[in-house]
Amino acid sequence: MIHASDxxxxxxxxxxxxxxxLLTIVTAQRGRKYFVRRIPGLNAIxxxxxxxxxxGRPILMVPGLSGLGVVGLQALxxxxxxxxxxxxxxxxxxxPTADSALYTVAxxxxxxxxxxxxxxxxxxxxxVYFLSDRQFAFASGVAGTIFREKVAASFLFxxxxxxxxxxxxxxxxxGAIQVAGxxxxxxxxxxxxxxxxxxxxxxxxxxxxxxxxxxxxxxxLVGQDYCKIIILLVVLIGTIAMSIPALxxxxxxxxxxxx
Amino acid sequence: MNLQKFLISAFPAAKGSMIWIAPLLVIACxxxxxxxxxxxxxxxxxxxxxxxxxxxxxFYALEFFWPVRKGTDENFLTFAVPTVGNVINVLAAFxxxxxxxxxxxxxxxxxxxxxxxxxxxxxxxxxIVVMAVAGIRFENTLFxxxxxxxxxxxxxxxxxxxxxxxxxxxxxxAFRIKSAEATxxxxxxxxxxxxxxxxxxxxxxxxxxxxxxxxxxxxxxxSNWLLLTVNxxxxxxxxxxxxxxxxxxxxxxxxxxxxxxxxEAKADES
Numbered sequence: 001m002i003h004a005s006d007x008x009x010x011x012x013x014x015x016x017x018x019x020x021x022l023l024t025i026v027t028a029q030r031g032r033k034y035f036v037r038r039i040p041g042l043n044a045i046x047x048x049x050x051x052x053x054x055x056g057r058p059i060l061m062v063p064g065l066s067g068l069g070v071v072g073l074q075a076l077x078x079x080x081x082x083x084x085x086x087x088x089x090x091x092x093x094x095x096p097t098a099d100s101a102l103y104t105v106a107x108x109x110x111x112x113x114x115x116x117x118x119x120x121x122x123x124x125x126x127x128v129y130f131l132s133d134r135q136f137a138f139a140s141g142v143a144g145t146i147f148r149e150k151v152a153a154s155f156l157f158x159x160x161x162x163x164x165x166x167x168x169x170x171x172x173x174x175g176a177i178q179v180a181g182x183x184x185x186x187x188x189x190x191x192x193x194x195x196x197x198x199x200x201x202x203x204x205x206x207x208x209x210x211x212x213x214x215x216x217x218x219x220x221l222v223g224q225d226y227c228k229i230i231i232l233l234v235v236l237i238g239t240i241a242m243s244i245p246a247l248x249x250x251x252x253x254x255x256x257x258x259x
Numbered sequence: 260m261n262l263q264k265f266l267i268s269a270f271p272a273a274k275g276s277m278i279w280i281a282p283l284l285v286i287a288c289x290x291x292x293x294x295x296x297x298x299x300x301x302x303x304x305x306x307x308x309x310x311x312x313x314x315x316x317x318f319y320a321l322e323f324f325w326p327v328r329k330g331t332d333e334n335f336l337t338f339a340v341p342t343v344g345n346v347i348n349v350l351a352a353f354x355x356x357x358x359x360x361x362x363x364x365x366x367x368x369x370x371x372x373x374x375x376x377x378x379x380x381x382x383x384x385x386x387i388v389v390m391a392v393a394g395i396r397f398e399n400t401l402f403x404x405x406x407x408x409x410x411x412x413x414x415x416x417x418x419x420x421x422x423x424x425x426x427x428x429x430x431x432x433a434f435r436i437k438s439a440e441a442t443x444x445x446x447x448x449x450x451x452x453x454x455x456x457x458x459x460x461x462x463x464x465x466x467x468x469x470x471x472x473x474x475x476x477x478x479x480x481x482s483n484w485l486l487l488t489v490n491x492x493x494x495x496x497x498x499x500x501x502x503x504x505x506x507x508x509x510x511x512x513x514x515x516x517x518x519x520x521x522x523e524a525k526a527d528e529s
Contacts, residue, residue: 001340002323021507100351131362136418183501185501192433193433224507
């Protein structure tokens, strides 16, 4: 079992970063305005939904193999926005899931998004379904759905592994506009090669703030940037210290962050 | 009396007939709790969900930050970690039932209404029943083993094999020289690939390996430099961003600051 007392310096850093994020959330809630740079992949969501409307074909949303954790819930937050937009135009939606716990929450989120969009009667209970928790059984099910339904737009957000390319290439073959975002850095090259837009790294977690412009989320996003500056400073000081023999590996700062 | 001893004395291990009665009591209580939750107004339910989420998060935060006892690797909450983990597993088991129910409901509807592709749905339903019966009744038999190993695993391997073809078509698109960046990507990929294979290493084998400045021009050296000095820091930078992003969203979920999703619309509506 890992405890803070094993490495107090790491625990202090976690507490400090958490405090910064919470502080910026509070300042944003008190009315401070923050700027968010443009993220093309997230702007493309409206374009993809519009294209699906023109073609009269369904929209596919895949949360990958995500379980009920931060990655899966963030995927559902993004999907919630897509559903609200799609509901305005009466698009048909398909959301297969690989995790039964996430499926139950996804069902609620889809229903609530239709309600929020003012179209509760358009909600189709068959649009969200559990396929399989076996990686390649899920992959074949999703690929089959893409080919059979000839989806117009495909949104791939969540945890992906080897099956990522199967989804993305199947979407390519049916000519779907594809937007992907994942925290699995090993799958990013496949998405970049096969999808029209890819959301990279922490842009994935910035998505909900970018889409909703809700003060709490914007504050959190700015807090994340301050935290990144701290990490950058630590890396910079460490690099300089290791390059100066007089300081080197024995300096207390380097000792702190040495595993 | 410490917390662990108090809980053990309050909830002793079930013996005899209690082994059967205790789970039945728990299920009965769960059903009652389910109906109580359903009858709660939206705002009260939201407050309840927020409180439970906070308590669950607080448990793990306290367990991590609370100092351990001298000479041990435990604090006053560590003993409860497996129990809390079991509670999560039980909840996950309930949701698995809901997942299978969703699958059966959709495909039964397809078979009954004979919609397009209904024979596939029929095969799926039959497979679920056969696999479940084989797993429960004939677990250690050749019948189950051949279903699992010869059929299911072969299907998995077949799907995995399709990746070989998909990688070629994806690589073809990625490496088409359309811009300066694509050219750079293609050259870098070519060098890395050549640096990893014997024929690529043979091309520059005449350059001395160690001790000379010229060694940096060997294909395997350039390949390693691209992987370790260019690629690895970029991946780590993405990792830092993801870690901080994960921390921020975890804080928002823990403190129920996440807005615009997860039961919000429903709660506000009622």
